Amino acid sequence: MKDVLLEVNQLQTAFKNDKGEAVAVEEVTFRLMPGETIGIVGESGCGKSVTSLSVMRLLGSSGYIKQGNIKLEGVDLATLPESQMRKIRGNDISMIFQEPMTSLNPVFTIGNQMIEQIVLHMKLSKKEAKKYAVSMLQKVGIPRPEAIVDEYPHKLSGGMRQRVMIAMALSCNPKLLIADEPTTALDVTIQAQILELMKKIKDEYNTATMIISHDLGVIAEMADKVLVMYAGQVVEEADVYTLFDHPKHPYTKGLMKSIPHLEHDQHTRLASIPGTVPSLNQMPKGCRFHSRCPYALKKCTSERPPLLPINDSSHQVRCWLYEDQQHDSNAGKREVLA
């Protein structure tokens, strides 16, 4: 077995607010191998971005990692001093954001923003850095990179800007690339371009990737394995084929059914998950999904299910329905959390 690149263990992240704190990510655990792509899906507000920002340690002044650890090649990022962490950001771990329109600083040129990072981490001279930036732009398929490098972001279309973001993210050869909804803001045809580019890049650089999306299509297209999140928790983890073929968690099942497939018959009703996602300050007791779950048991309303593998496979699920197929090898840990 290869060395694990990233290991996130029982991550819990919270934000301070006037009422005390709000736990945005309750329990996230996963591992990522070099070159592997993990997809995270889930509804808006379920904590996908917070998870990725926790890895980057970019939670802002009010957010903090409450529990758990994040090990990058064995180094725990959760407790790393800020100055060390800065050396990792943009260098070992890079990130692409959802909104290419607003993720670039409008008052600096593309080159300026790229060079800043290259100079910082690769210790090149400005001139070399610029050359390098141009070559990176070329790699992500930007036409006329020599000219574009001196342009301001507003001159570029959304797709182009996302390419710039990718070029920027890759410029320091990161070990891990985090892409938080990289195509949500883009059109279908442009989305296809970007996804294609990301695949190509991944093959070329063998970068481990964390791709976050609520579009199951994108996940199906890109991920090797998938985390399904609901209300701050990972509710299911499986490799991509297993997940799409045999979803276990009622939420995942509901999700799968409610997507209007192209091959879907027009005259049958769409299935949908009733109700809405509970808000952070009104989390139901027990299983967080129980209020919307068609299969909810009595136990679901009071006891919180653990995330456990089914039949010792790599397929993990957090649901009492599968209690008998799971055995709890992590009982100790669960106690702590409860």
Place this chain on the structure above:
Amino acid sequence: MPIANVKMENEAASYQKGAAFNLHEELGQEESYLKVILKKFLKHKLAVAGLVIFSLIILMAVFAPWIAPKSPYSIADEFAAPPSKAHLLGTDQVGRDLLSRLIYASRISLSVGLGAVAIYTVIGTILGAAAGYFGKAVDMIIMRITDVFMSFPYLMVILVLVSIMGPSLFNIIVVLGLLGWPPIARIVRGSVLSIKELDYIKAGVALGYSAPKVIFQHILPNCLAPILVNATFGIASAIIMEASLSFLGMGVQPPTASWGNMLTEAQSLTVLASQPWLWIPPGMMILLSVLSINFMGDGLRDAMDPKSLK
């Protein structure tokens, strides 16, 4: 249209079953917007402090005749006397009880500050909203008028208006009110321009609402924040402005006291260095009321910010 009782199988069911718990919670806290604002506001510690202080000042102004220990005009034997038992804050340069004057002055200064700002905020808001909403020629004309007003010989206009109308508290308020609107108009225009593009305004038009209804009921309530900020600053400037008007004999007329003219009267090195009781109290009052208004404004703005309510 006969509204039939449509059965929304999936959803209706869900709301009975799934959302039941949500519903109860939510119905329990069915609150009016005002209450929500009030609650938010009361959480803002400084805002509450501001409210308390400002209310005290208002009370002081309203009940001045009952609170003031002496008449604010009667002249004692000691001029510019330091604080003593007889005169808690001392006497001014004409031998009047400073504490009493300070208390009475709050009536004048607050009326000037609040009155003038109220007037120009209304004017500026209406003009700015009209310019922003209707655009084109209306915008062009209003903005040019704003330019003209902004490049006006301020002092001269005040001089003329006041001398035509006579320098009285009311007229000062009116004049300051008539001249202060251009910045507000610009701010409101800017906000309206951006809010006008929002979908809920378009929805209003699509629903066939008339222009005044859209402007006053839908657009303006949503650009309160910048107006509020400007107004709190405006109150301070109006209070100070009144004082500087007395330089030209156009301020509040003697022997009436305002915080501004109490400060102006103390314009002397001797007073500054050795008679601090003449200037610290009015200065403090201005600062205190302006600060309390500002903190209240901050609190109110935060409380009314829909984002903060989410």
Place this chain on the structure above:
Amino acid sequence: MFQYIVRRLLIAVPVLFGVTIFSFFIVNLAPGNPVEMQLNPDATAADIALKKEALGLNDPIYVQYIRWLENLVRGDFGFSYSTHEPVMGLIGERLIPTIMLMGTALLIAYLIAIPIGIISATKQYSWVDYLTTSFSFLGISIPHFFLGLGAIYVFAIIFHLVPTGGMNTLGGPGGFADTFSHLILPALVLGTGIAGNMVRYVRSSLLEILGHDFLRTARAKGLKEFIVVNKHALRNALIPIITIIGIDIPLLIGGAVVTEQIFQWPGLGQLTIQSISSRDYPTLMALNFIAAITVLSSNLITDILYSVADPRIKYH
């Protein structure tokens, strides 16, 4: 860009025209008249009549306005009613000191306001924030004359650091250092007054920017927080801050009256007050005209600065 400027200038013409008409009538409507202010107690009726005639005050007001306008077009502001100097010279000799004072005051204001604004924005709702807010209100709550006298008392009288007023040491060596020592106190007084207001602007515009996505990008690159705030955020926050230069410059022209007086600084503010109190119409008109031009051009300049600070804005 050039076209844009030309267009703006063309739009400014009717505005200027409006301002001159309004101010001419306002000035003439002001009670009192210039002739009386120029005669001493023993003046005879003939002297008064002659003066009135000489000043053209017997003509109908619109005739006077047209005459004024004609002269203006020829670049002539006329003669001061009180000193009999050409108004152009009268204003000219005060323009430099005014600009000097204004410029320094603005500079000081920015030097004070920007760092304080940054601190209070990045530490929003902390005690530092509340403290700076209170100080900024102190800045606008203290009348300038008071701040001025206080500054004189402390810096000139107690510590003898600077002279109490004037623009140069009389009979002294002159030169930059000398002028600077006279300039610093009034500029400081004026500057802190403006800074009070400005801190709030800097704070709020920075707060607005601090929530933007691109700052997260900058942090994700591994940049230091200092650079994130002072390079990436501040540069964007500058744009709204520029607006207030446009608001402040006109205020400074008129608003420096008191400061100029207390520090005997020979600026336009003093001239304004004097002209008002002697009803010196030509000088007042010229001052109004210049004020209007300043307002309009500072608006234009801020708009141009906008496009310099923000590459997204391009004027055509």
Place this chain on the structure above:
Amino acid sequence: MNAISKENNQLNIHREPDSPLIEVRNLKKYFPIKKGIISRTVGHVKAVDGLDFSIFPGETLALVGESGCGKSTTGQAIVQLDPQTEGSVLFEGTDLSGLSHSEMRKMRTQMQIIFQDPYSSLNPRKRIGDLLAEPLIAHKLADKKEAYKKADEMLEIVGLTKFYRSRYPHEFSGGQRQRIGIARALILNPKLIVCDEPVSALDVSIQAQVLNLLKDLQKEFQLTYLFIAHGLGAVKYISDRIAVMYLGKIVEIAKTEDIFKNPKHPYTKVLLSAYPIPNPHLRGRERIIVQGDVPNPANPPKGCSFHTRCPIAQEICKVEAPVLSGEGHMAACHFPHSPIS
């Protein structure tokens, strides 16, 4: 198309069968680009450049296409939020541009619009009850009491409860807000509703709820929809016919099944192929990925506007703009039958 609207024709016997509810003729909307000293108009963004289509009572016409191709502009022109530059919109045969302000205001009760963003389409400072009752009161269709009663009923209809009436928009989730937006559009009992991407901003699980709701309401109230979207999945589910737009023009219009089964225009093919299918087994499938961005609508390419990105473009495409042709299934392409790989 008649299979679908049969039911409606029976219900609305007073209406001529097959006469369109909305007829759009040569609709053009140009936004001026201003320049120069006196802001002379030096050019136009041809946001919508000559659309012709009809929507029949009770049917749903979907409008799909990339961002900026003019979908919203078309929608807003139809409800006259932003009147067209040229051409006409006929509502039940009445030319809307010929109406006076007050006539138009009355006409607005007949057609409504639902916006994409549930967060910006509700006034944050108005209670839900007021939001819903206001239109009735403004049009004097009901007195206050009745209006609020109707608002309550409407809330129930869209699957909320009347107890929500005194709450504010911020207290609702996106899906709930979209329901409120739908309720607001419905309360005036309109015949036509323009849905401008009503589900794009919603979560997957909520999307389905809203789509189902829209469909149910259509059945119940014989509504006619113009459904704007860029997600093909939702469109497939809700629409009877689909119009595919590219750069301000309709490039293909046909019944939904036809579009999906037998797309003619290469752009439609590209769209279908680019749509990410939530099935990992289909990962390796052949996909057409066109290069480049949508051209600037201020300066659209000559000839066929898609030729710059079209994988099968020929010389003729660069010179001659194809016209929309075909019976029932219309496409604007010189080579509608060429396969693409």
Place this chain on the structure above:
Amino acid sequence: GTGGTANGGGSKTMFLGMVNPPVNFSTINSPDVASSFIEKFMFDSFLEMDGPQNFVPKLAKSFETTDNQTFTIKLDPDAKWSDGKPVTAEDAAYTFNMVANPKVETTVGSYLSMLDGLDDNGKLKDGQTEIPSVKVVDDKTLQFKTKAPVDPNMIKEQLGTKFLILPKHVLSKVKPEDLAKDSFFLKPDVTNGPFTFVEYKKNQDVQLKANPDYYGGKPKLENLYVKIMPAPNLAAQLQTGELHMNVGIGIGKIPPQDYKRVEKLDNVRTKSEKTIGFQTMMFNTEKIKDAKVRQALVYALDRQKIVDKLLKGYGEVVDGPYTSVSPYLDKDLKGFSYDPEKAKQMLKDAGWDFDKTLQLVVPIGNKVREQSADIISENLKAAGVKVKTTTYDFPTIMQKGKAGDYDLLLMGFTFTLDPEISSLYSSSGAYNYMKYSNPKVDELLLKGKSEPDPDKRKEIYSELQKIWDEDMPIITLYSDDDFDAISKQVKKGEPRVFGFHKDIVDWSVAGAK
């Protein structure tokens, strides 16, 4: 050290502090006291009055008359213009003619109104350019004749001490109508006084330089600066040593609230002097018709309190236009002491309507006067009279005063030491805002003006003062003293109410410490 940082002038430079900025240096057309004050450093008057009616020669070696009608002025034979040309009688005659020329804008025209051959306004008839009664006897001798015999003191004070002559050889080419605007008056470069003009920086300072060829001897000071500053700064600059003294005389007054502070400074000494200036309250006699009411209102005023408290004792209460400096003050007048009870009684007796509100109109610009208005209105209120105070700037006040748009009006005056005061009390007087008209007074005023014998004049003015007390059209509130501070560095020289410029050549300062 004190002063070391403040001025760079060394021991031959003096700094005077003044509040009112001079307007211009047009000797025949300057409207204000500050301008005249500066002009007199550069231009000599014929005479200098160094005490009440005590005249000493200056530019004139002698200023004589035998019949009180024909006056002969002999100019100092050594007197020279600063360009070396001698000062001649031609220069004087030229100046007389110019002032009398109806085309010349002037503010000193009234000084000539008594000259024979001129109209009542002191102007030449149309077409004339020379005053027939003014004769150039020889290079240094000028003779003129008045319409009738007059008190020579009056002529000496007006023409002698206030009338400054111009260099004919410099200005003769200037057309009369352009004279006022001539740049000579902005930068007078040919002068005849002890100091010459260097520079006037507006609102900052006037710089003067010793005239080495001055006929009265070269001044000991080399440079003289008159600095202009707001009154509160006088004390500060005296303290820092940036000033050697304030100029006093109404244009450089230290604010009374600073008196104590200044007295305590150890680098200056102080002095005070009575003046002829006085502050008044005018009654609009058309609105307050009853003289008894006006008297009653005066009884209600606690003027002594104003002097004691506001002026810190540096002032006096007088009842008429003549202060204790004036030889014409009738010391036997019984005066009006503060008596609120009496005031009330008198008002009642006069049938005063106690519901009526009097408009007290106050010009701004004089802090003490504004403060005194507060005391006055309190005093009147105590007597049961309702008062509403309104303040205006000066031009507005002039308009309101002229239009009679007031009930009570505060105003200050400084006339001449000569008792002639028609402009205030005569029914046609320019400052008779009271609309006071008493034929007896008009007659007596005329008589007083044309009576050459000082003793007889005194009788006339005593009678007038009695009538005025009876009629009470205007009451003098107080006359404030000149309170001056002089740096201890000054070896010779101090501000003076009379004859400020008299021995200016001898003024000197010790070097900086």
